[in-house]
Amino acid sequence: QVQLVESGGGLVQPGGSLRLSCAASGTIFSINTMGWFRQAPGKQRELVATITTGGSTDYADSVKGRFTISRDNAKNTVYLQMNSLKPEDTAVYYCNLKQLLRNYWGQGTQVTASS
DSSP: OEEEEEEOOEEEOTTOOEEEEEEEEESOOSSOEEEEEEEOTTSOOEEEEEEETTOOEEEOGGGTTTEEEEEEGGGTEEEEEEOSOOGGGOEEEEEEEEETTEEEEOOOEEEEEOO
16 A cells, blocks of 8 residues: 655745655555646646656646656655746646556645735
8 A cells, every 4th residue: 555645735926936745655666656747626637747766757848847856765755846836837736656557646735826
């Protein structure tokens, strides 16, 4: 079993920054992919960014150049640094861990970019 605990969401003015963290615990294998997805009201959940244990990253086009994903393998923790936030970034952000073809999800954290 895997548990994911997110932190770092909140309210920020457009142009501001936030940093999300997600700590994984339980049975974590040495090869996995961690990442962040988001879901805005009335919309489907979408990929924001992912990172493998080897450090390979993937980003949604809408966040490239503004968001940076990183991880600490020793702590099984993934981070999402979000800069230049826009109102359209407002959503619930979910942490994800994928290993052995199974997906695990955090409970979600609200990010709101609004003046």
